[in-house]
Amino acid sequence: MESLRNKISGRNIVAILIFLFLLTAPFYMSSFRTNMISKYMCYALVAIGIDMIWGYTGILSLGHGVYFGLGAYCMAMYLKLESSGTGLPDFMTWSGLTELPLFWEPFKSPVISMILVIAVPTILALVIGYLTFLNRIKGVYFSILSQALAAAMATLLIGMQKYLGGSNGLTNFSTIFGKSVYLPAVKSAMYYITLAFLIGAFVICSILVKKRVGKVLVAIRDGENRTRFMGYNPAVYKVFVYCLSAVLAGIAGALYVPQVGIISPNDVNISPSIEMVIWVAIGGKGTLIGPIIGALVTNFGKSIISENFPELWSYFIGFMFIFVILLLPGGIVSLKDVPRRIINKINLYKEKKMDNEKNKKVLAKRQHN
Amino acid sequence: MELFISQIFNGLSVSSILLLAALGLAITFGLMGVINMAHGEFIMIGAYTTYVIQNIFKSNVPEKFFDTYFIVSIIMSFVIAGIFGLILERLIIRHLYGRVLDSLLVTWGVSLVLQQLARTIFGSSNVSVIPPSFVDNNLKVTQLLSFSYKRIFILIMAFICVALVAFIMYKTRAGRNVRATMQNRAMAASLGVNTNIIDAGTFAIGSGFAGIAGCALTFLGPIGPTIGTSYIVDTFMTVVVGGVGRIVGAITGSFIIGMGTSSFEFFTSASLGKVITFIVVIILLQIKPKGIFTISTRSLDD
């Protein structure tokens, strides 16, 4: 009985409603909107990863655009080769290359490309994570370090015009696994694949946080040294969760590319990385469902508002960031607590009033005496 | 040899610009722990203030006194940016003490709003500021070796500002109160320091120094709604590398990054120079996880 009640908790109901909405969306939304939602589901996937390291482990990374970008670039390199046929990708010819660079070779095979989509972000996360967490770089220092990483990555990509398309990024893909990316069937397949990954990530992470490892992560967040004194090595757990979030970001990037049709250093840089964190904060960190809501609502809001107010939309978005984080520290998810907060406030007020009256009575009594 | 000296000067100049831009951050971030992503926008406010003051002088003051606009601008940039800082602190930041990372996200929203505000008021194009004539020259030593007065002026200005901050922080009662509040708020409060006023004042002063940086940067760079964004990464790295909470840290940080950027750039290219500097910073943090100068503390979890 207890376990059943746990299973139909408010959070799970919200999750099911959202996934139901996502499942049925293509049936009543235009293909343009469906494609947008699909893009936002990729963002939601990144957000789940960030929630794991920030919400649960307390590490704020401002450089997840890097991992998103790595996954996306791996996928894009495969797509680019496929759509260039036997020739060189177009940007290489403009830049005067006559031969395919060696590091492009593995991307001729779809299987190896898919493996690299996961492997490349993992390896980088492993190296960076291993070094930084073993050296006990924490808190703000890690945030700034990851920010530097994003800036370095973006600048590097921009400088590699010959090899990776520079600031233009990689674009103009025609086919994926031999099928045209413009086919409605391919588009809806991509939509449901993305959704499947999102649900999968949500379920896996939900299970993970209930297990011992999830509890250790929360322990690290709440008291790293205490956890260490209890015999756990925080660095190992931190590296693990950092890699996990990097993999999720990489997969999200790989799903993003064929649907949006472009990946450029812009998407790797600092501002998209910070925005990723903001989705989590707006949705509600440490809840797993919050980041999904945050990514969907923030981006949908941004698109709709910027369509209607192309010149003034940053005001709306800016104020939204400010108000949500200021007034709802738990994000949108914590809206459910608002009635309770109000009731508590009222009760507090009543108590105060009663206290006051009591005091008055006492005072009056004293005076009377 | 000439090349060497001129490259040293370039490095010093870049460092001084960074130091000036990061000084306000060393106060708001270093001392108070507020990650103010809108710091760049305070630099922008300073630059636009200079532009407005210049326009007022252009139409109201006889031409021979025109140069004095710059002195007024320095003061007004400090005041206006300080006022904006005060408003921001009272309205938003004060609710976020203790929620360090949330302050980062909120101020990111603030920076979006301030950028758009500048665009609404001044238009999206860059505006131009005419520098005062006394800096509009350069000191020519040999054919290859010349020092721009503007850069020398910024170097001196950075020096004066640092001295000023150091004086306030270490030699005055107010500064002692600030440091006391930041190090142990409860203790300071119980000894009669009004921590609310200290918070607001410190944040305003930090923002004011960003304003001064904006005023000085009108010499060298563009003045537009997005100028703040180009400084935000560099300034945060400056403060972090040097060590949070120490003025000497900010000086060292700016020196390392400034010298690093310009020498790497000299030997490679501007893009690669930047990348190498970032990587050096990442490596440096591995060795010194809390920056070069740290405040020694006995606490374990902070």
Added chain:
Amino acid sequence: MKSFMRKAFSIFTAAAITLSLAACGGNSNETEGNSSSTNSDTVKVGILHSMTGTMAMSEMPLVDAVEMAIDEINENGGVLGKQIEYVLEDGASDSAIFAEKATKLLTSDNVATVFGCWTSASRKAVLPVFEGNNGLLWYPVQYEGLESSHNIMYTSCPPNQQAIPAVDYLYENNKGDDGKLQLFLLGSDYVYPRTTNTIIKAIAEEKVIEIVGEEYLPLGHTDMSTVLTKIQQTKPDAIINTINGDSNVAFFKQFKDAGLTANDIPIMSFSCYEEDIKGMGAEYAEGHLFAWNYFQTVDTPESTTFTEKYKALYGEDRVTGDPIQDAYIGVYLWAAACEKAGSFDVDKVIEACESGEIEYMAPEGLVTIDPETHHLYKVARIGKANAEGQIEELWSTDERIKPDPWLTGYSWAAEAGLGQ
């Protein structure tokens, strides 16, 4: 009890979110309902430029120019008897957003055509969208060439109408005493400067030109001290400047502060126009060279009325220039093509453009759409900035140059691997 209330509330919240999302989607369905972009008396077009972010500074004046052209055409009775109505979208200086908004304009708003984009990155991002949905884009900025899409009309110039004549000009006029032209190539780190410089290096192989330096700055870079040291060290005869946007201001300011003048080393700029000069202050640009197809000072009746109107609408302190003009003429060329086609249908309009008869008396002079390449026949001009921040024409080609984005007319291009 409490937990029940919480649960009920969370369901309510979720439902509200779902409904509002669905409502947003539903709205767009309605617009998609009308499959044609025209109703009885208006025709819908899109304007897609960055209105926020780092590129807003460059692109906002172009929005003004397009709006001005649309208003003018509407005052004169519209196109094919219909008034033009425009949908404004913000690309936010981000390629992915450009692609999203282009899709929205083409599939939800069903616009007849789109005027927009500035950076090559944004154009490359929307290109597959326009080709996939069979839309029509009018692109108003000089660029690196090596492109001619069926679905894009390029109202500015490829290198053969700007960069190549400019190098020829420098070769004629700025050679050193030894008969050799030494050039320093300086640009922002993105595709236009890099490709243009590749072209210039290919030309250098042919002529007695030596490239003494080549530097790329990250976009938004503002410290030029090291680059200037490199320039002073190599002492070129001229600098080819392909810096974009903000960094131009920093470069010209610091160039002067380093004690360099236009007499010592003239800067030939490809990506910097009157608007940028206004943003840095005229004194910094004075004496330097600029290569374009149009300057505000070009002395034609069309140019005078164009500039006067623009100033009257948007303020006396505003200036016009090549990209602004190219955005403006795009609207007129589209209107002319529609009139010729007798329809707003994209295929028919493109067919009309490819008739070779679509021309317009632009502020810069007569321009004609080249049927093969979708670019314009144009005159190339070189000018020198004066003390007022205006560019005065020094030299121009006698005839209009045929656009050649693929550099088919140049033997060195094939050798350097450029072209098709």
